[in-house]
Every structure is written in structure tokens, then in C-alpha cells.
Amino acid sequence: MPEVLVVGAGPVGTLLAAELTRFGVDVAVLERRPAAGGGSRAIGLHAPTLAALESGGATERILTRAVRVRRGEARSDGRTLGVVDFGRLDARHPYVATLPQGETEAALRGDGPEPERGLTVTRVTRDRDRVRVDTDQGEHVAPIVVMAGGVGARGLVFRSTALRRTAYPDRYLMTDAALPPREDAETAVVHLAPGGVLESFPLPDGQRRFVAWDAGGSREPHALTARLREAMRERGESEAAELVTSATEFGVRRVLAPALRRDRLFVIGDAAHEISPIGGQGLNLGLLDAATLAPLLAAWTRLGSAPESDLAEWERDRLRSARVAGRLAAVNMGLGRPVSRRAHAVRSRVLGSVLTATGSLVPHAYAMGLDAAGR
Known part of the structure; x- marks a missing residue:
């Protein structure tokens, strides 16, 4: 029986399994897809994520191929309205690293375990000292289970009425x-x-x-x-x-779960919070969920008891970060909707003024600088 069982071998589950392995935890991974690929195709990794992945070596592997985007431009009618200068970020990685998701997953895997593929999880049940995961091919049991299977895993943990949804x-x-x-x-x-x-x-x-x-x-x-x-x-x-x-x-759509933990059962990534994929905030939220949870689970398995106060703080921080990212994504979508030509002219002038006046604030917010993990 593994010490931790991870459901989902996308980027978030892959990173969590790799980090737990690095900390000496016996971890197993279950995955519905028979082969890697499919699902979200996010491409951008932001400064807090790159910093969080450094110690495990994933950042170095990612940056060997990624484009380091240091500059963004807002344009309208053939002219530049303003510039988003990621080089002004007060961060170890003052850029957005862009890489196809398949290559990102490979870089995240490190020495993590190969997932057991082709299994569909049908039920998750919490017992006093373990969690049982039923699949279409049998039962799996572990003291700690983390659901990182994306949108499809959400219904295994939460009632639909418990989720905050915005369409x-x-x-x-x-x-x-x-x-x-x-x-x-x-x-x-x-x-x-x-x-x-x-x-x-x-x-x-x-x-x-x-x-x-x-x-x-x-x-x-x-x-x-x-x-x-x-x-x-x-x-x-x-x-x-x-x-x-x-x-x-x-x-x-925007979906936020009421909690990320139920005793020995955890939910991270898109299974817990879903926001607009534009800008990559959803992927980065999930990766930061995994990177910040891994050392806490490692401490639990090493010491034999849950670090309750640290886990409670982790959950509060991740839920707060998801709410902030969701609001920013909603603002981005609003700015990008069709408008009349007159409203378009006004929008362009206002956006140009904002980008000129706010300096490093816009790149800081866009690049996940408001996430709790970036503090």
C-alpha cells in the first residue's frame, strides 16, 4: 500500500507525485487516459511557479526549451496602446515561460512514478485511517489520497450544489x-x-x-x-x-470548491477550482497547489500525524488565491468582449492610460504575483 495515492497524471498530479518522491514518500498514481496528452493545453508558467519548481529541478528542465516572454503589448487599430514589462517583476524569474503542455508534463515528471493508466475511478470512500478508491478494475487503498484528476474528478468528492459556479x-x-x-x-x-x-x-x-x-x-x-x-x-x-x-x-466557466481537504482526502487543481484558461492562471494555480502541499504531506508521512495548523493555512491560502485569480480572469474576459466602435475607442484610451500609469502592477498581477505562494 502506498503512503499517498494521487488520482490524475496531468501536470498537477505529475508534479505532486514527483515532489513526494523527492521527499522520500512512497506514492502511486492512477490515470484514466491510456496515454499522456489531451485535456488542457495551457502553455504559460509564471514567476511564482517557476520559483516553486526550482528545488526539484523542473524549472531548469523547463527553461532549456521554453520561450522567456519578458514583454507583452496591447494593440489596437495597428498601434500599440501600452506595454506589460515582465522584466520589471521583482522575482527570480522576471518573465513568463511558454512551452507546450506535453513538454511541461515531461519536465515535471522528474523521478516520479509512472502512472497506472486506463483506470476509471468510480468511488472514493474515507475510512478512519485510510481512503479507498474504487476503479473499474479494482480497489486501491492509501492513508492519504489526493484528487488531481481535473474537472472529471470533482463529482467524486463534492455534491454539485456545494460548488460555487459562474457560467x-x-x-x-x-x-x-x-x-x-x-x-x-x-x-x-x-x-x-x-x-x-x-x-x-x-x-x-x-x-x-x-x-x-x-x-x-x-x-x-x-x-x-x-x-x-x-x-x-x-x-x-x-x-x-x-x-x-x-x-x-x-x-x-468559473467553479470554486468549498474546501480542499476532508481529513485524509485532498482535492487540488481544476478539480477544486476552475477559471478561464486564458493566461495560464488555472494551470499555475494547480501547480502551486501541488508544490505547496507536497512538503506538508511528506511531513505527515514522516512524523505519523497531520501538521494540522500548516494544512489549515495551506487550504486558506489556496482558496484565497483561487478567488483572486478567478476575479482577475473575469476582468480579462470583460476587456476582451465585442463592443461598439465608440466604446472600443474609449476602452483603448482607458487601457492605454492604465498600462502607462500602473507600472509594474499589471505584470505583477497577470504573472500570479498576487498568489499566496508568491509572498
């Missing part, structure tokens, strides 16, 4: 495209237009991630691609639009 009407189109060299190859760009926002993020090997607000329509693959290309033409990326060959879509 948003916004939908987005997304693609990654290989582009020829350009002057802003390592700059994150937000294009504001009357028809909605278009965000553009650099990736390794000349790739860029494009995300556009979508008015909706047919969900056929060719229709999604056509709408994204049209949005890119209208919002400032006409040359890149010609290189787009496919697109996916996603919606947005």
Missing part, C-alpha cells in the same frame, strides 16, 4: 501556427478590436498560440478554422491568418 457566455477559438521570423517573435500580444480580443503568445520553434473571442456558429472543423482566420485578419494578424490550417474551440 460565462464567452467562447474562444484557438490554434498553434508556425510563422516565419518576425520582430515580435518573443512578445505576447493582445489585439483589441470591436469584434473582440485576439491574443497571441510565442512558443518554441517559431510557433505562436492564437486565441480569439468567437461570436459562435457552426462547430464543424472547417467552420471553426474559417472563423478564426477571419478574426485574425480583422484584429491585426492578417499574415499569420493565412498559415492557420485548423482550430479548436472552448468555453469558459
